[in-house]
Amino acid sequence: MNRVLYIVILLCFSATCTYAADGAWGKKKKKKAATEKTVSNDSLSKSASESEYDKFMKEATVKEGMFNVIKKKDKIYLEIPKKLMSRDFLISSRVSSTSRTWQIDPGTINRTPLLITFSCDENKVYMHFPHLHYVCKPSSEMYEAHKRHSNPPIWKSFKIEVMSKDSSSCVIDATSLFLSSIAEFSPFPDLPAEVRMLVPFGGTFQSDRSRIEDFKAFEDNIIVKSMMTYTTDKEGPLTTIEARNIVILPETPMVPRYADERVGFFEEIRFLFDEHHDRLQTYGIINRWNLQPKDMDKYLAGELVEPVKPIVWYVDPAIPEKWRKYVKLGIADWNIAFEAIGFKNAIVVKDYPTDDPNFDPDDIHYNCYRFVASARENSMGPSWIDPRSGEILCGDVISWYGVVTLLNKWRMIQTGAVDPSVRCPVMTDENMGEAMRYVAAHEIGHTLGLMHNFGASAAFPVEKLRDPEFTQKYGTTPSIMDYARFNYVAQPGDMEKGVKLTPPLIGVYDKFAIKYGYQVLPNVKDPEDEKATLRSWVKEQIGNKMCFYGKQVFQFNFDPRSMAEDLGDDVVKANTYGLKNLKYVTANFTDWMAVNDEGYAAVESTYKEIINQFFRFMNHAMVSVGGMYINPKYYGDPEPLYEYVPKAKQIAALKFVLKSLNEFQDWIINDKITAIIGPTAKHYVAQTQFFNELLTREVLGRLQINEVDGKNVFTLDEYLGIIFDEMFSKKTGSLQLANMAFQNSFVESLSKFIEKGEFSHGGSRSLREAHNETTCSCHAYCESHRSFDAVNPLSEIVLSPQIDKSNKRPVVMKYLRKTYQMAKNRMNVGNDKTREHYRLLVLKLNYLFD
Structure with missing residues (x-):
């Protein structure tokens, strides 16, 4: 609503798209509750056949879901199924609560959620950033060239701590993902350097005053909440609860709809390589909910129909x-x-x-x-x-x-x-x-x-x-x-x-x-x-x-x-x-x-x-x-x-x-x-x-x-002429403070040219x-x-300096000269303050005309 210097930016976090058989995202019937269990020493076999996985899981608290989330002492581990390695996810961080609201407000996500994918080798799990802005259709003869130029870069890597018994999933220590200062997850507004020079924004993360608070796992997302403490220049210590979320996206994305500049939608920009055009093509796809009617035939017949997912x-x-x-x-x-x-x-x-x-x-x-x-x-x-x-x-x-x-x-x-x-x-x-x-x-x-x-x-x-x-x-x-x-x-x-x-x-x-x-x-x-x-x-x-x-x-x-x-x-x-x-x-x-x-x-x-x-x-x-x-x-x-x-x-x-x-x-x-x-x-x-x-x-x-x-x-001449007439020609006798201020601004502003x-x-x-x-x-x-x-x-x-000089200066000089002549003529008009005001204007313009 009200105008502010900047805005607090995108945040899409937390729970995610339901990994269901029909591919629908985030089904809302009822979220399948996470399964929590604590694995004790007695519950595991003490035989020689005890696996490395079993040993690792001793004394761990586990919540089962899209990824199993494992807590051991003060660390958080993720067990990531290999079958999900090729899927797309969103990851984000939301401020759940805060000790102050000068910089940070509860509910906000001050950094754009990130699109990520996972991959692994024998030793590590990698998080990648897929490319979206530049696209090429698989049917294009240029597609292979596009692929060579758009490999998803690696954002983070994690050592594999242990594999599941059947080697179908990897366990990684993800504590650093949820309990450290990561620029892409910062709770502070992302303001430009010019603003930060004037007002001290941001803070320094303090690991000794931070800890994992809670964690949840569902069939399509996980949430880990951490108490995060920062020191700030203005506020002293600042403590937040931050909910960092990983969300699985639909395996088959919704069919996009093209943007049109004559209708105001937020949009995602795409640049298309296509051999059927002689230049890079640009288009936008709008942001919208995936509303589909429960009964398509009735909907197309003009009847009111409820959506599948309101x-x-x-x-x-x-x-x-x-x-x-x-x-x-x-x-x-x-x-x-x-x-x-x-x-x-x-x-x-x-x-x-x-x-x-x-x-x-x-x-x-x-x-x-x-x-x-x-x-x-x-x-x-x-x-x-x-x-x-x-x-x-x-x-x-x-x-x-x-x-x-x-x-x-x-x-x-x-x-x-x-x-x-x-x-x-x-x-x-x-x-x-x-x-x-x-x-x-x-x-x-x-x-x-x-x-x-x-x-x-x-x-x-x-x-x-x-x-x-x-x-x-x-x-x-x-x-x-x-x-x-x-x-x-x-x-x-x-x-x-x-x-x-x-x-x-x-x-x-x-x-x-x-x-x-x-x-x-x-x-x-x-x-x-x-x-x-x-x-x-x-x-x-x-x-x-x-x-x-x-x-x-x-x-x-x-x-x-x-x-x-x-x-x-x-x-x-x-x-x-x-x-x-x-x-x-x-x-x-x-x-x-x-x-x-x-x-x-x-x-x-x-x-x-x-x-x-x-x-x-x-x-x-x-x-x-x-x-x-x-x-x-x-x-x-x-x-x-x-x-x-x-x-x-x-x-x-x-x-x-x-x-x-x-x-x-x-x-x-x-x-x-x-x-x-x-x-x-x-x-x-x-x-x-x-x-x-x-x-x-x-x-x-x-x-x-x-x-x-x-x-x-x-024209510029007519514009300055009207201002001159209103602020100089029609102001006779003694001047008010505002009149003197207007005239002084007129001289100083035009003199800058x-x-x-x-x-x-x-x-x-x-x-x-x-x-x-x-x-x-x-x-x-x-x-x-x-x-x-x-x-x-x-x-x-x-x-453009040359255009600016050639076009503005002749007209500017005309009105500075008119001001100079009028001020000289009025140096003895009005009360003492008015006379000194005109003398000051003459003094300011002497360097141009005398």
Whole structure:
């Protein structure tokens, strides 16, 4: 949900795919309980025929399953059948519990589960990493060449301690696999070096304070839980319980389904060697559950049919009941979309069972909606997949307690001007429950394979968001996978007329996406068999704004349709309504919240969120400036790949931003606020920082792309001209602090384009590297790989010194000269502070013009 610097990444762990006769993965009738036995000295033959295996097993505790798990003293051994050596497995590590939650939260798997295979010789067992990204069909003449180039490397090796009596299995000491620091299993978030330089992340494993806690074996997986202690720079000692799992995958993978960039699914990338093409082929296969109807004939006849294996969700009893019932509703809401494609009860929701001795939230057979007692204001919904086919094996949702705080602030700030029921420090159970239901449905969407669709909300005309009939039917967006929050467009009196203030249960786009991912087609044995049908479904929706998919872009977004937390198809109109409401909330929220000591404590965080909301409105508008509409395009699609935002819209958006910035200090602070939180400059700092962003190389570069490629475009000269007029020409007499700050930023930001060394890149990251970062808190995979991305032309201009100099400098010099002349003319105008301000600007620019 909420934007964070990074996201906590994939984790697919624990229990696994049932090694059953029909090859079905992870059958859930009832897991066959592990057989445990302790072998004593007396139980073994003391004759000369006693085998080495029997000797080894003395005083061992054994749990029998896919692999026999053997514990002797403080060591863990695995007995691996040779017949499984050629099978594929997943191995992962999940944090079950922790002594602190600053870096690590219970339930998380902070490293991507690994696909492995086993092999052995006379002395050792080896673990390999199979190759998946590069593929070649066995029928290809290139196949032998491909095999020579794709041998699975050895990740780890283990000495064979003993063989079984019939030599059908190998016993290895696997203690190091479950009780040591392994980078691929680290419980700490995998953050880049730049972040770790600022904040001390990670820890050092302490073996003397760690031990094996528990172990389980089932017919298709094993789980070993270890107490792991680390020392950290910030927190001191940190102890976790980590559940490391090995899971057997289906012998025959599910038939993959091809991805389509016009529908937002997480996907696995493949590169195909094929002699029938003159270049390497690239395609994606989507992440989805293997839902199959119990009765195919009835299903194909259009009847509602239950799936062979429904998606069962277990809800954490630690979620308070007043919210838990709404969480369950949010999970079950997706049945609306599955019923539209013929599945009945595709999703089943249950409490954590109390009568199942094998139930374990750390087991991959159980999809769990978990609650973490942490102030972090977020939720996430990862899913763990069979990377060979894209089949989702397990879903998890982790909801931090702080998300309640966040929802409270959003609901009040965005709709408090319209809805009197949210003007309070503690939300009513009904209002909070409705918000929790929205969060649950959004996160479950991720666990079904769906990415964010930030383009959805742009389908709705702004005035429709004030229409009772329309909003009751559609909510605020065609997709629950958008970040369309609450209806800040609605005005006082609209709610009483019946205008809905919240997102939909499941939107029009969501139903279409579920159809694309899950509708079963007959006689499909290869993804090529259904490719034409899938493409035809997507093509039918071209031009239907309700089914438009706008991907999430993390840096330098160009498309004003694809933005987080926006509403409607006209950003200026929508945010003008939003600002009107925000001003009312700012003037009154202290009276709504500060009714007791607890309310006083919440006022400051709410005030920060009001400032954040204002700058969301500003950012929404700025994406239109130099923006373009980008359409993922396939051959024959009628829509163009890209179109520039019309010039009039770009100018209107910029003027809206500058006007709003100039008026910001007039309403954002008042005596009621400072009486509670004390003196503050938060609004002033945020205001000046945002203005600086208007003059970055990236923003100016967007305008240059328009000039290089377009006609009748909004030019860089016109852009700087409007800013100059608003921030200099119209500012006469004595200046306010904010006005001086804006003018000073204008000079300093533009001067950087003239200074020596301005294009030196040193050790800084490129725009492309920055773009590849993810701030999505819902899933580790957050970028679409093949779609047209306007960062590319931006990089071409901004990262090319010669182009950057030749295009920016003439215009920059023009406005620095205008500033210099105006400052010289005004050095004796206004009060003392204003006069000195202009003299300082002249001094800063003297080196250029005198």
